[in-house]
Structure formats: C-alpha cells, structure tokens
Amino acid sequence: MMRIRCSSSSSGGHGGHQLILCWLVIACSWVAVARAQAQKPAGATTDPVEVAALNTILGRWGTKPPKTWNITGGDPCTGTAVDDTDIDNNPIVNPGIKCDCTFNNNTVCRIVKLRVYALNVVGQIPAELEKLTHLANLNLMQNYLTGPVPSFFGKFPMQYLSLAINPLSGPLPKELGNLTNLISLGISLNNFTGNLPEELGNLTKLEQMYIDSSGFSGPFPSTISKLKKLKILWISDNDFTGKIPDFIGSLTNLEDLRLQGNSFQGPIPASFSKLTKLTSLRIGDIVNGSSSLAFISNLTSLNVLILRNCKISDNLGAVNFTKLSRLNLLDLSFNNITGEVPQSILNLNSLRYLFLGNNSLTGSLPDVKSSSLNNLYAKMIFSIAMIYSFHTFVILGFLQRFFVQPTHGKLSFMGYQ
Ligand SMILES: *[C@@H]1O[C@H](CO)[C@@H](O)[C@H](O)[C@H]1NC(C)=O
Ligand SMILES: *[C@@H]1O[C@H](CO)[C@@H](O)[C@H](O)[C@H]1NC(C)=O
Ligand SMILES: *[C@@H]1O[C@H](CO)[C@@H](O)[C@H](O)[C@H]1NC(C)=O
Ligand SMILES: *[C@@H]1O[C@H](CO)[C@@H](O)[C@H](O)[C@H]1NC(C)=O
Ligand SMILES: *[C@@H]1O[C@H](CO)[C@@H](O)[C@H](O)[C@H]1NC(C)=O
Ligand SMILES: *[C@@H]1O[C@H](CO)[C@@H](O)[C@H](O)[C@H]1NC(C)=O
Ligand SMILES: *[C@@H]1O[C@H](CO)[C@@H](O)[C@H](O)[C@H]1NC(C)=O
Ligand SMILES: *[C@@H]1O[C@H](CO)[C@@H](O)[C@H](O)[C@H]1NC(C)=O
Ligand SMILES: *[C@@H]1O[C@H](CO)[C@@H](O)[C@H](O)[C@H]1NC(C)=O
Ligand SMILES: *[C@@H]1O[C@H](CO)[C@@H](O)[C@H](O)[C@H]1NC(C)=O
DSSP states (O other): OHHHHHHHHHHSOOOHHHHHHHHHHHHHHHHHHHHHOOOSOTTOEEOHHHHHHHHHHHHHTTOOOOTTOOSSSOOSSSGGGTSSOOOTTOSSSOSEEEEEEEHHHHTEEEEEEEEOOSSOOEEOOOGGGGGOTTOOEEEOOSSEEOSOOOGGGGGSOOSEEEOOSSOOEEOOOGGGGGOTTOSEEEOOSOEEOSOOOGGGGGOTTOOEEEOTTSOOEEEOOGGGGGOTTOOEEEOOSSEEESBOOGGGGGOTTOSEEEOOSSOOBSOOOGGGGGOTTOSEEEEEOOOSOOBOSGGGGGOTTOSEEEEETSOBOOBGGGSOGGGOTTOSEEEOOSSOOEEOOOHHHHTOTTOOEEEOOSSEEOSOOOSOOOGGGSSOHHHHHHHHHHHHTTTSOOOHHHHTTSBEEEETTEEEETTOO
C-alpha cells in the first residue's frame, strides 16, 4: 500500500505527506536490504563531514532524510547506497545516493552519486554540496532550483551532471570546463544568461551535451571543435549567433544534432556531409545565406531529417533519396526548394512523415507510394505537434495545408501550389 502511494507521488504532484510516506518506505526498505546484503567492507563508515553536508542539503530543500541517515547513529551509506540497486529509474529510492567505501583501505565511505529527481525541490543549490568532494554523478533534474550554478562545481570528479528543467540563472561558470571526466552534461530548459563558456571545449571526454532552451546567446564557441567524442549535441532554442559553425562537420561521431531556433546564419556548411553516423538531424530557422541540399546525400543512417526554414534554394533532384532508406520523418518545409517530387521519396519503405510544404516545387505527384505512407492524415497532426512543441510555433489548422495526405487512395498536396 505504501509502496503504491510512494511511486504515484513521484510521478505526479507530491505533497509533504506523501513525501514523508516515501521516506518511511525508503527507510524500511533500506534496513531490509542492508540486512540482506552487506556488500560494503565491514566496519567502513561514511565520512562524517559528508553525512552532515548531506543532511543539511536535504534539510534546506525541505526533504526529511530517512532515519538511517543519522549523523551520530545511522549511516547513509547502507542498503541501496552500497548494493547494486539501480537508483536511476527507481521511484522508491529518490532522493538516492550511491557510495564508494574503498577509501582509506576500505574504512571510509564517500558519496559518489546524488539523485534528487523531480521532487519539486525549491531553493538554491546549497553551498554544503561542495563538501561532497567525490561526487561523480549528480542529477538534480526537474525541480525548481533557482540562482546560479556555483563555481565549486568545477572541483568534482564529475562524469554525469544533469541540472536540466530548473529555472537556474546567471552565467554558466567557466569552471565547469575543469570537469575533464565529464561524459554527459545536461542543462536543458534553464534560465541562464550570457555566452556558453569556451572552457567547455576542455571536456574532451564529453559524449552528450544537452544545452537546448537554456538561455545562452552570442557565438557558439569554436573550442567545442575539440569535443571529438560527442554523439549527442542539442543546442536548439537559444540565441546563438554567427554562421553555423563549420567545425561541427568535424565532429564525426555525432549521431543526434539539433540546432533549430537560434539566430544562426547560413549556409549550412558542406562539411556536414561528413556526419555519416547521424541518425537524427534537425536544423531550422536559419537567418540568411542560401543553402544547398547535396550535403544530405551521404547521410545514409538518418531516421529523422528536419531542415525546416533553412533558406535552402536547391532542386529536390539534387539528392538520391534511395540511399536514405532509413528515413522515417522528412521535413523540408519552408524553404525555396524547386523541381518535382521524385518517385524515390515516395518509395522509401520506412518513411511515415513527409512535409514538403511552403517550397517552390512543381509538377504533379508520382502515383506510386510506399504502403507505410498510407493513412497519415490523423497521425501527422498529432506527431508534428509533439515534435515541434519545444522548439517552434505550430498552428495545427494551418498544418493541414502543407503535408501529403492520401485522398481517394492517391497522394495529393494540400495547399501545394
Ligand atoms: C541517531 O543516533 C543516536 C545514537 O545512536 C540516537 O541516540 C538518536 O536517537 C538517533 N537519531 C535519530 C533521528 O534516529
Ligand atoms: C588494509 O587493511 C587490511 C585488512 O584490515 C590490512 O591487512 C592491511 O595491512 C591494510 N593495509 C594498509 C596499507 O593499511
Ligand atoms: C528568467 O530570467 C529572466 C531575467 O533574465 C526573468 O525575468 C524570468 O522571470 C526568469 N524566469 C524564470 C522562470 O525564473
Ligand atoms: C578551474 O577553472 C578556472 C577557470 O576556468 C581556472 O582558472 C582554474 O585554474 C581551474 N582549476 C583547476 C584546479 O583546474
Ligand atoms: C581550458 O580552456 C581555456 C579556454 O578555452 C584555455 O585557455 C585553457 O588553457 C584550458 N585549460 C586546460 C587545462 O586545458
Ligand atoms: C547574414 O547577415 C549578417 C548580419 O545581418 C551579415 O553580416 C552577413 O553577411 C549575412 N550573410 C549572408 C550570406 O547574407
Ligand atoms: C559522398 O561520398 C562520396 C564517397 O565517399 C564522395 O565522393 C562524395 O563527394 C560525397 N558527397 C558529398 C555531397 O559529400
Ligand atoms: C541512387 O542510389 C541507389 C542506391 O545507392 C542506386 O542504386 C541508384 O543507381 C542511384 N540513382 C542515381 C540516379 O544515381
Ligand atoms: C528561390 O529560388 C529561385 C530559383 O533558384 C530564385 O530565383 C529565387 O530568388 C529564390 N527565392 C528566394 C526567396 O530565395
Ligand atoms: C505557406 O504556404 C501557404 C499555402 O500556400 C501560404 O498561405 C502561406 O503564406 C505560406 N507561408 C509562408 C510563411 O510562406
């Protein structure tokens, strides 16, 4: 019964009573787990400075720590904190910690991971966090944390940092460039100001960078060219200016690149043709500079290709779409694309969503279409609304005029001329 209440409270809104119930469940289950498994070295205890800091932090955030987190008696590094429970997707263990108890010849435990996910925590990031000197994984996602990211964050041996979906503000501290072990940086949907610090170019182990909708402006730093391991780069919906950086085309491990909704100038660099591992590419809202389409010809892994409002002036025939056989969603709308719709697009077996509206296409549509493009009408309205909900402005009624829809068993363009 309590377990059910607890998990429902963490997925929906959660009042204080439910939170306390959660703590009881956590406390009870930790005692049980601690009895069942004793994976930490016998006699190891948590650094008292860290215990005090942890209790203070959770106190400041209005979350009561469970009884097992007792400075004088209990020890937070027990149970799920030291066994192999996955706390990332575990609503019961939230807030949750993980400890490493191998310090000082297996006598001292230190907190290496702290997760306070979607608990409606209100307030600033407490100064006491600095005491958790061995934090490698910090997830404070989806709370109501205000104020700046402290510069002491640069001192952690951090590998995974997620502060996404908070109203954190101020400039991002350049000290984050000292987190040279960082693999994933997630700060999407915050309220930062100023430039993205060029020091982030020192994070050469970084594989994932989520900085969309974060409030940044100014040039996108050229030092990011050093992040050769990047697989995911989401920078949409900021106010980055200047030309779309040519160097992005040298980040050849990229699989998912999103840069809509900025003030980038075109053209789309030809170097993007080297990003052959891309499965998802989303570019939009380019300010000026006429782009061509040829660069997509070699991007044969693409599932999702959105080049909406990119000032593309090219003939659709410039691309052999047969090679883009994995395409599921293709959106080339709001450009100046000329020529006829080639049969090869409509033959794509995986293609489900096709948007070619607001271009200068001519001629009539080919008759034959792949079966996956059937009956798209209803699905399209729904899915395009989801796809664009974060980054662009969609008027649903208007949409009907520029997608392909089946009419009497045939395809036709609505509002196509
Ligand atoms: C903490 O531990 C001490 C000593 O074991 C005990 O006296 C005290 O009641 C405990 N406090 C809580 C809140 O459990
Ligand atoms: C570490 O602990 C083990 C077991 O308690 C002991 O035998 C060993 O001498 C210790 N090593 C050091 C370097 O203190
Ligand atoms: C974001 O910052 C601006 C000022 O830079 C402020 O007006 C606005 O209220 C902030 N939004 C939130 C959600 O804190
Ligand atoms: C951390 O970053 C700052 C500013 O980027 C730099 O001045 C400082 O030397 C760095 N500290 C360490 C320990 O690397
Ligand atoms: C980090 O980046 C800055 C600015 O890009 C640079 O001046 C500094 O030397 C770099 N530090 C290290 C340790 O690489
Ligand atoms: C785009 O606009 C910027 C500033 O408005 C201008 O400096 C630049 O020359 C323009 N580029 C092109 C290709 O028109
Ligand atoms: C695509 O790849 C081929 C073979 O590697 C190369 O010759 C061609 O120039 C590439 N096309 C584009 C547009 O980059
Ligand atoms: C398009 O690509 C397909 C698959 O690579 C190839 O078989 C076909 O000959 C190409 N068509 C043209 C016109 O280049
Ligand atoms: C669209 O393309 C045509 C032909 O390439 C060109 O003449 C025209 O200027 C372009 N229009 C815009 C708005 O770019
Ligand atoms: C897009 O196309 C529709 C239908 O042809 C037209 O009414 C609308 O003005 C166009 N919008 C833009 C921004 O070009």
